[in-house]
Amino acid sequence: MSRPAPTSARLLDRDRELGEILDCLEAARSGAGLALVVEGPGGIGKTELLLAAGREARQRGMCVVSARGAELEREFAFGVVRQLFEARVHGPGGAKLMDGAATLCAPVFELTEPGEEDERSFAVLHGLYWLCASIAEQAPLLVLVDDAHWSDPPSLAFLAYLARRVEDLRVAVAVASRPAVEEIEEGLVGQAGAVLVRPAPLTRAAVGALLVADTGEDPDEAFVDACLTATEGNPFLVRELVRELGERGIGSSAEDAERVRELGPRTVARRLLARLGRASSFSVEVVRAVAVLGADAEVRRIARLTGLSPEDVTATLDALVAVELLARERPVSFVHPIARSAIYAAIPAGERARLHAVAAALLREEGAPTERIASHLLLTEPAGDRASIDFMVAAARGALARGAPSSAVSYLRRALAEPPGRDERPALLAELGSAESLVGDARAIGHLREALQGSPDSGLRRAAALALARFLVLSGETGRAASIFEAAATGPEGWELRLEASAVSAGVGDVNTAPLMRERIGQLRARAERDADVPPVVFAALAIADAQTTRPAEEAAELARRAIAGSQRRGLGWATGLVAVFTALLFSECYDEASELVEEGFEIVRARGSEVHFAMCSAMRSCLGLRRGALADAEEDARAALIAAPHQVHGFYGMFALASLLESLVERGRVEEAEGELVRIGVPRRPSAATFGALIHARGRLRLAQGCVDDALDDFQKAGRHFLRGDCTTPSAAPWRSGAALAQLALGRPEAAQALAEEEVECASQLGAPRALGLALRAHGLVTGGEGGLARLEASVRVLESSQASLERARSLAELGAALRRCGRRADAREPLRRALDLATRCGADPLSERAETELRASGARQRHAALSGPQSLTVSERRVAAMAAEGNTNREIAQALFVSLRTVETHLTHAFQKLGIDSRTQLGEALGRNTT
Numbered sequence: 001m002s003r004p005a006p007t008s009a010r011l012l013d014r015d016r017e018l019g020e021i022l023d024c025l026e027a028a029r030s031g032a033g034l035a036l037v038v039e040g041p042g043g044i045g046k047t048e049l050l051l052a053a054g055r056e057a058r059q060r061g062m063c064v065v066s067a068r069g070a071e072l073e074r075e076f077a078f079g080v081v082r083q084l085f086e087a088r089v090h091g092p093g094g095a096k097l098m099d100g101a102a103t104l105c106a107p108v109f110e111l112t113e114p115g116e117e118d119e120r121s122f123a124v125l126h127g128l129y130w131l132c133a134s135i136a137e138q139a140p141l142l143v144l145v146d147d148a149h150w151s152d153p154p155s156l157a158f159l160a161y162l163a164r165r166v167e168d169l170r171v172a173v174a175v176a177s178r179p180a181v182e183e184i185e186e187g188l189v190g191q192a193g194a195v196l197v198r199p200a201p202l203t204r205a206a207v208g209a210l211l212v213a214d215t216g217e218d219p220d221e222a223f224v225d226a227c228l229t230a231t232e233g234n235p236f237l238v239r240e241l242v243r244e245l246g247e248r249g250i251g252s253s254a255e256d257a258e259r260v261r262e263l264g265p266r267t268v269a270r271r272l273l274a275r276l277g278r279a280s281s282f283s284v285e286v287v288r289a290v291a292v293l294g295a296d297a298e299v300r301r302i303a304r305l306t307g308l309s310p311e312d313v314t315a316t317l318d319a320l321v322a323v324e325l326l327a328r329e330r331p332v333s334f335v336h337p338i339a340r341s342a343i344y345a346a347i348p349a350g351e352r353a354r355l356h357a358v359a360a361a362l363l364r365e366e367g368a369p370t371e372r373i374a375s376h377l378l379l380t381e382p383a384g385d386r387a388s389i390d391f392m393v394a395a396a397r398g399a400l401a402r403g404a405p406s407s408a409v410s411y412l413r414r415a416l417a418e419p420p421g422r423d424e425r426p427a428l429l430a431e432l433g434s435a436e437s438l439v440g441d442a443r444a445i446g447h448l449r450e451a452l453q454g455s456p457d458s459g460l461r462r463a464a465a466l467a468l469a470r471f472l473v474l475s476g477e478t479g480r481a482a483s484i485f486e487a488a489a490t491g492p493e494g495w496e497l498r499l500e501a502s503a504v505s506a507g508v509g510d511v512n513t514a515p516l517m518r519e520r521i522g523q524l525r526a527r528a529e530r531d532a533d534v535p536p537v538v539f540a541a542l543a544i545a546d547a548q549t550t551r552p553a554e555e556a557a558e559l560a561r562r563a564i565a566g567s568q569r570r571g572l573g574w575a576t577g578l579v580a581v582f583t584a585l586l587f588s589e590c591y592d593e594a595s596e597l598v599e600e601g602f603e604i605v606r607a608r609g610s611e612v613h614f615a616m617c618s619a620m621r622s623c624l625g626l627r628r629g630a631l632a633d634a635e636e637d638a639r640a641a642l643i644a645a646p647h648q649v650h651g652f653y654g655m656f657a658l659a660s661l662l663e664s665l666v667e668r669g670r671v672e673e674a675e676g677e678l679v680r681i682g683v684p685r686r687p688s689a690a691t692f693g694a695l696i697h698a699r700g701r702l703r704l705a706q707g708c709v710d711d712a713l714d715d716f717q718k719a720g721r722h723f724l725r726g727d728c729t730t731p732s733a734a735p736w737r738s739g740a741a742l743a744q745l746a747l748g749r750p751e752a753a754q755a756l757a758e759e760e761v762e763c764a765s766q767l768g769a770p771r772a773l774g775l776a777l778r779a780h781g782l783v784t785g786g787e788g789g790l791a792r793l794e795a796s797v798r799v800l801e802s803s804q805a806s807l808e809r810a811r812s813l814a815e816l817g818a819a820l821r822r823c824g825r826r827a828d829a830r831e832p833l834r835r836a837l838d839l840a841t842r843c844g845a846d847p848l849s850e851r852a853e854t855e856l857r858a859s860g861a862r863q864r865h866a867a868l869s870g871p872q873s874l875t876v877s878e879r880r881v882a883a884m885a886a887e888g889n890t891n892r893e894i895a896q897a898l899f900v901s902l903r904t905v906e907t908h909l910t911h912a913f914q915k916l917g918i919d920s921r922t923q924l925g926e927a928l929g930r931n932t933t
């Protein structure tokens with residue numbers, strides 16, 4: 001495609017970069033959005049490229065929103081986001097833009113009263129995504145953010161969230177940043193499809209052209225070389241050098257080149273400060289005030305800060321504009337961030353702190369927003385000022401209400417440094433620790449523990465205990481969480497029992513503390529049998545405790561049902577508590593009830609918005625999908641969990657999700673991809689969470705698929721030791737004995753294999769859950785061989801007929817068919833092999849499908865392809881989306897409700913239409929109805 005010629009000398013040597021920008025804009029206009037990051041040192045020309053992007057976008061009819069990060073406003077929650085969208089949200093048509101899921105971001109723009117929930121960050125990001133989608137429906141959208149390295153963390157989180165999903169929208173995201181900024185490297189540059197543009201230093205020819213443009217003279221080649229060497233081709237520094245040379249009366253001849261070399265690469269700050277004296281007698285005071293006030297720089301405030309009259313300030317500002325230190329437009333700002341940084345850095349530290357304190361006092365007098373005042377207080381020296389603490393706490397609560405816990409953490413840490421009085425310290429620590437727990441900061445543990453130990457207020461201790469215990473559970477330290485519940489077990493009647501049950505529920509999930517829970521489980525069981533009014537959490541604790549043993553599965557399931565029946569089932573507290581109940585139902589193989597429960601959790605998360613709880617629910621649904629044989633759905637949910645809470649990938653739910661991802665990829669034949677994910681995410685070292693056993697078992701399955709039998713056996717045995725240390729004997733947690741038995745058999749150790757297989761059958765028989773028993777019988781049959789083995793394989797198929805575990809049923813059918821063929825019963829082998837092929841194909845288990853098809857051909861059957869059509873062929877996600885579409889929901893409404901992208905909805909519907917043999921949404925109801933008749 002044609003490239004536009006640079007419109008000014010400021011875009012010299014930038015044809016390649018402009019081409020990348022134009023490609024990004026065209027992709028967005030076509031509905032395939034992209035994220036583009038312009039990365040480079042200060043002065044390299046990043047701002048000029050973004051300005052050019054904005055001009056090109058407007059010429060193409062795109063809507064352009066822009067913002068700029070500011071060094072002093074990094075803790076102003078969603079400050080950059082507000083720059084981008086506030087005018088549109090509050091302007092004409094703003095109400096329409098904020099319709100549907102976009103309403104979740106209303107707190108950012110102060111369109112709603114702050115709620116009580118402090119975990120709304122995920123909901124806000126989701127809402128902002130749909131705000132962009134609404135704008136892009138009217139015209140393709142370009143989101144421009146300059147100096148993104150100075151953006152506030154919540155705004156950076158939004159940009160990363162949008163970048164991961166932008167490919168489905170008519171949206172381009174273009175940001176400019178300094179190099180090596182971790183949040184930008186991981187959140188934007190690291191996204192698939194992201195475009196990274198690194199403007200190179202100017203060439204010799206470009207430096208020469210820039211000198212001609214700025215001086216009007218044709219410089220000597222030696223002079224150009226000297227300027228290039230002194231500035232290393234940085235456009236901003238070239239201009240600053242030219243200005244200084246002009247002020248010193250140095251020309252551009254070969255003789256003047258030596259003067260350039262003598263001048264050397266003096267710092268920008270010294271050059272700028274030298275120019276101030278030539279602008280006005282008040283220049284230093286005024287320009288320092290502008291640097292300190294930042295976005296708050298107005299004439300009256302500059303006057304108050306400097307002690308000058310408004311008239312003197314105005315005259316000085318005009319003089320600073322004339323020497324091109326300040327921009328001509330209002331509000332007052334520097335022509336370049338380098339200039340502002342240089343001036344600010346040149347102010348002595350004590351004077352900077354004093355000026356910020358005065359600025360905060362001025363804003364407080366004017367009734368400015370709390371966070372604007374707090375942004376200055378952050379940069380003052382601690383002085384034990386009660387009012388400063390109050391402002392910091394108020395700013396933190398406001399940030400939490402807008403879904404910006406990272407900003408709240410900064411405010412609360414500064415409030416703690418003030419410091420507060422001894423009696424006030426525990427409450428402040430509790431607020432700080434709670435905020436830190438929301439962003440995955442390990443310092444939350446120390447702060448919440450200190451609040452627990454230092455407060456006489458039982459209510460505060462309980463709140464701190466719950467926040468700390470939740471953080472420890474999410475981090476995979478459920479044993480430590482149990483001890484925290486115990487420490488808080490005082491207060492109003494009933495709290496002791498609730499917290500004791502919570503301690504047991506957490507404790508059984510940790511291999512170090514689970515053995516210590518035996519007596520306490522017995523005491524809880526006695527209370528449940530004796531007392532009429534027992535809180536639901538007691539039944540939840542008993543359910544998860546029983547589900548980890550070989551007690552009959554129906555007993556654990558019944559306890560889980562009692563926990564559900566007695567719960568209020570609302571709020572994030574219930575969303576957290578349902579994990580124990582879900583796991584009990586999962587291990588008991590009550591998959592429909594477990595599915596209803598996790599979907600209820602998703603409903604709570606969608607309404608309240610919590611990234612961590614979304615990850616938790618996604619991890620649970622992934623595990624459920626894997627056990628049902630819905631491999632594509634299991635992979636999708638596992639990835640969603642790992643993306644939604646990246647700081648918890650080695651936490652309790654993160655290990656759950658990674659295990660599910662590895663197994664689903666192995667079952668689909670994508671072994672190399674599974675290995676890549678394992679290497680990328682890694683395995684934590686010696687964690688005590690029970691879910692570590694599931695992860696190591698999944699790694700064993702991967703090693704077996706890779707043909708590394710010794711390594712696989714080692715992993716199966718390691719997983720088994722981990723589970724047994726935690727009193728987890730149920731084969732429903734992970735069938736490690738069967739895996740180890742098959743590995744031992746492959747290594748030529750039939751006796752060891754037989755012992756493991758028999759033990760698994762015994763455990764599964766006591767449990768009475770069909771999937772666990774069918775899987776154990778299959779392994780026993782393969783280890784035993786001959787007629788005895790054949791009988792066990794037949795029993796495995798019979799047991800699995802009553803199970804929803806489609807994939808395991810397919811595997812047992814395939815093994816039975818293969819065994820029949822090997823016995824010479826080729827005709828008998830064909831029916832189980834045909835059924836295995838059909839089921840495996842529906843599950844998406846390609847290696848098992850190929851094996852069944854190979855065995856079927858060896859049995860003498862005619863080759864045929866399994867039919868993948870009809871309602872039964874739909875995956876869980878396809879069925880869910882199709883059902884919502886049949887009810888009249890639009891693609892947009894479905895995407896908003898399910899927290900997925902529009903493209904994901906379109907893909908699921910396309911697959912559903914193909915499998916159902918229809919071409920219209922109006923046919924969905926009838927097509928799906930055929931499955932229920």
